[in-house]
Amino acid sequence: MTAQIIDGKAFAAGLRERVGKVAADFEAKAGRKAGLAVVLVGEDPASQVYVRNKGKQTIACGMESFEHKLAADTSEADLLAVVEKLNADPAVDGILVQLPLPSHMNEQKVIAAINPDKDVDGFHVVNVGRLSTGLPGFVPCTPLGCVMLLKDQLGSLSGLDAVVVGRSNIVGKPMAQLLIAESCTVTVAHSRTQDLPEVVRRADIVVAAVGRPEMIKGEWIKPGATVIDVGINRVAGAEEGKTRLVGDVDFGSASEVAGAITPVPGGVGPMTIAVLLRNTIVAAHRNAG
Numbered sequence: 001m002t003a004q005i006i007d008g009k010a011f012a013a014g015l016r017e018r019v020g021k022v023a024a025d026f027e028a029k030a031g032r033k034a035g036l037a038v039v040l041v042g043e044d045p046a047s048q049v050y051v052r053n054k055g056k057q058t059i060a061c062g063m064e065s066f067e068h069k070l071a072a073d074t075s076e077a078d079l080l081a082v083v084e085k086l087n088a089d090p091a092v093d094g095i096l097v098q099l100p101l102p103s104h105m106n107e108q109k110v111i112a113a114i115n116p117d118k119d120v121d122g123f124h125v126v127n128v129g130r131l132s133t134g135l136p137g138f139v140p141c142t143p144l145g146c147v148m149l150l151k152d153q154l155g156s157l158s159g160l161d162a163v164v165v166g167r168s169n170i171v172g173k174p175m176a177q178l179l180i181a182e183s184c185t186v187t188v189a190h191s192r193t194q195d196l197p198e199v200v201r202r203a204d205i206v207v208a209a210v211g212r213p214e215m216i217k218g219e220w221i222k223p224g225a226t227v228i229d230v231g232i233n234r235v236a237g238a239e240e241g242k243t244r245l246v247g248d249v250d251f252g253s254a255s256e257v258a259g260a261i262t263p264v265p266g267g268v269g270p271m272t273i274a275v276l277l278r279n280t281i282v283a284a285h286r287n288a289g
């Protein structure tokens, strides 16, 4: 069997188009554009690329982008002061502090300073609590994007066995909560899991978010399962000096067994910013209304 490829790039483009329409509607009603503020501390190249892409796509969706770039040696107190200013600014509907922060800063303290109703990343403990209790709030963008792709592919997820590989606060844990909310039977596996292949073999849905290149093999996958690969790993390419991107799933072998699978790149990756823009327009409507 050869798996169907789940086209996250196309789904994300459609989502951005729908967000653009809601953003135009918001502007007509509110007399201002919805606004997303992104704070970047330091010069991590990957973070710089993310932030640039976020800014471009925010503007392309008809929203205002506010970028705050701070030096790597900025004090935590100065960063907290920027966050406070953004909390109080009525033109700012969503606030995102790009992670990771430099090591002299306490990430949890900085996230806790963001107004939960502007926390479009869904990282604030109030939003984590809202997600786990089923209250409306903001849900982390990558796992929410994964659920959108799964529901588009499968329709109802009710009763399916789902295995999430990885237990991070950003992906694994919120992913598990979202799948529970969709009435899946959820297992969270991680680096200490005994007999990971056997655990993965039970799953109708596999979500891989471990950050280990091509770790999950085709022989581990139940025939016909839906595989969502959150991994983005840069590895050496076939040619000398060249690199290529691979996921946490061994795409070659997994695509022979799975029913459907997200590719890397072009699967989950493009969903993150599209969902961020979706969360921002939701924040704008909630906070204005």
Ligand code: GUN
Pocket (backbone or CB within 6 Å): 096, 097, 098, 099, 100, 121, 141, 142, 272
């Ligand atoms: N760094 C990598 N991904 C993310 C994300 O989704 N949000 C934030 N704030 N930082 C990130």
